[in-house]
Amino acid sequence: MSELSNRELLVVVTLAGRRIALRSRDVQSVISLEVMTPVPCAPPHVAGLSGLRSRVLTVIDGCRALDLGECSRGAPGGAGSPAAVVMHEGHAYALLLDEIEDVTEAWNEPQPINAQMEGNWAAMSHGLVETALGPLLVADVGALIAGPQATLPPSVEAA
């Protein structure tokens, strides 16, 4: 992963009750969701739709994607929840978060983790980085959006 330089900026957030990192270049902005429209019959990790000015955001429930069950939310239905706005393959998504904490720098490239992680974390993360805030797991936003059915085998990204 040469493009992940030592100085990679990370957004430190809480997702599924854990402190993790998102690569700042994956994140367009951080917002608080105003509205939330459910999408009947959509896969469970698609929490619904939200609007950001004239754009429609597809809201991704990270807990469901990771198969970690229901996460605690601000308001019922997810409105008012903090979220990271992510562009992926031409579509705009909002990744639901518990909390947005900080911005920090990665000291090294993500390293593979040779331990059993809970849920789908193995397939939905780039690996572990060291930061001033301690070791952080870097989430793979594309894998979270794709959801549990389409996960890549672990270590492909981290290798």
Place this chain on the structure above:
Amino acid sequence: MDELLEDFVVETREMLEALGGELISWEENPGDRARLDSIFRFVHTVKGNCGFVDLPRLEALSHAAEDALADVRAGRRSADAALVSAVLAVVDRIGDMVDAIEAGETFPEGGDEALKAALEPAAAPVVTLVPATPPPISGPRTAQPQRSIRIPVELLDKVMSGVSDMVLARNELARRLREGAVEPQVHEPFERLSAIIAEVREAMTRTRMQRIESLFSGLPRMVRDLAAELGKQAHVDIAGNEVELDREMVEIIRDPLTHIVRNAIDHGIEHAPLRRLAGKAEIGRLSVSARQSGNKILIDIVDDGRGIDETRLLEKAVIAGLVDEAQAARMSRNEAFELIFEPGLSTAETVTAISGRGVGMDVVRANIERIGGAIEIDSTPGLGTRMTLRVPLTLTIIPAVTVGIGNQRFAIPRSSVEEIIHLADGTLEIDEVGGAMLARIREHRVPCLMAAQVLHVAADEPLSDDAARPVIVLRHAGGGHFALIVDQVFGHEELVIKPAAPAIIATGLYAGTTLTDDGHPILLLEVSGIARAGGLRTDALERRDRLEEAPAQPRRTTSVLLFTGLDGIRRAMPMGVLDRLEEVGPEAIAMEGDRRLVVIRDCILPLAGIEDMPLEAALDGNGVLRLLRLADGQNEIAYAVREALEIREIDADAIAAGGAEHEDAVVLVDGLATQVVAPYRLFARHSRTPSRIVRPVCRLPADDAWIQNFVRPMVEAAGYRVVETDTPDEADLAILPHDGGGAPAAPPHGPAREVIRLRTEPGSPEPGDSSIYRYDQAALMGALRRHAGRA
């Protein structure tokens, strides 16, 4: 490429495109001053521009054309067909050279002098074609083109989304103004701002629109060239140039439209003599028109050609394995026409460079459906074919009906909505039959779905009174109808549709997303997907099932040409093998051994229908021998007739019956006994492969149903006598299924001199494997003929 050159290429190409129609109009009426002027302006502009970008060859060419046209304008010379062709050739060359410049290639040297020489006045005096009438005083064509600039589409999209944001901000502001006590003087500027935003939005929407003219202007030229290449005469009428549609849409439908027009000329329009016989004008007419109907643009492509031969189409579909014979027999006309869109089926008699072999209509349909459009086909044998393309006006803004399902709002494309009825209206009844709901609307009964159930949503407070519920009658992509019960209808809105994320599209229930004016997302329902999710069958599925259940359909017909033979007997020739009509003098007839041959231009064809009759008796009063020219895709023969009568539809089974042993089938047409010519036997007897007295023998396995059902008729038609596997007869040929693997062992079931093996896999076989793909009719026929000739 430097910028100046790039501009030159783009500008020249645009002018060429706009010029396409003018050239043909001018050719038809060389006295048309307005057309002459616009062509003159083109070559003049090209010449001028060439000076800037240093293209001496192009400059010299356009200069020569300009000189010739200037002479015509000044009345020193008249526009004749030779000049028109010469100018067209120069215009083509300019186009080719511009293509080469764009591709960065060097255009091959030479050829320019011949083009320039062709522009010189002919030595012989030319009949003046310029009518005495004065040129038209003025016309919209002479209007100055609008000034325009080029901007990238991304920039346009950015501005567009900025305008959308502006509208939302305005709405938010309006809400705050209503809620808060704002000073009245704020209201007036706000109203003005609103009006301006609405205007800008409207204008921005229009920037995406383009006149369909840019799509149509190339057609006259294409039709002219194509018809000339095929030796046909055709004229195209264009209507609806002023219709506007999304510029991206214009590009998407360009290829499908071109393909359909090419098909119409190649397969639809007949050669002039056949047209005359059918009582039509010699010049085939093609009409291409566009009109707006609601939020759709309808493009009609209508030809007055031979129409689609349903019987032949079904035969091909059976041979190609798309349907079996039983299904084919039960198909309705429209179902048969639908087969045209199946991959790998072409109605072309012979494969031509123009329309290719069965790659096309399936792709055409896929392209049109990809943008939410549809394609319809209607054809009357002998009278012509109509294709209708329905495409959405724009990719982004569609009129929709917004409805409430559960406690959520959804949108349904207005184009799918047939009507909205309230249960309380009394025009509608809903019955439950075996757990399924059926709605009776006036005298029609359609399946009925509960939207909330299909989407698995529940209202917080279910409506207690079902009678208050609206029912929306929808049309799905397969053309069928169904009723959808929703909880509420809010109204009609124009919605800016945005593509939905893949995970949402994957549900099959939604076509896109949109935002209300107050920023709430709404899902656009995919009507066919809703029907499928509700367990209803749409399109292809429905067709298959209907075929299996349907009772026997009425008889099938096929077109034949009625004629009187030289022996005075009334006969019918299947149109499928009829290529054209010819007339020759006695000098065209030659003898080869005891066979008669006829020379038509550069072809020598075997002559049938004349038997042993003296040649003098075969000629008509003017010393002319009338011939039907027949082709089966492999061979051509000429068939002498006394008189060609008319084209008629007869029962298709009569043709099949004609394939039996010796005699031609006799059918009644208008109460007169008419012999139906069996073309296969005719070809077997008269093709230039040596004729034979003894019929070749072909051995077919009795236990192979496929070979017995499909191959056997072809074998018999090719003139073979068929024997079963267990007879000891010496056979000339055996046809066996290919068992795959190494060298085939000697046929275990009886002697045969040659063996054809049919393999089930398409594609090229391994070296040394001479087997034939079992659906490759042409190869099989070829092999049958070859072996018949050798035996």
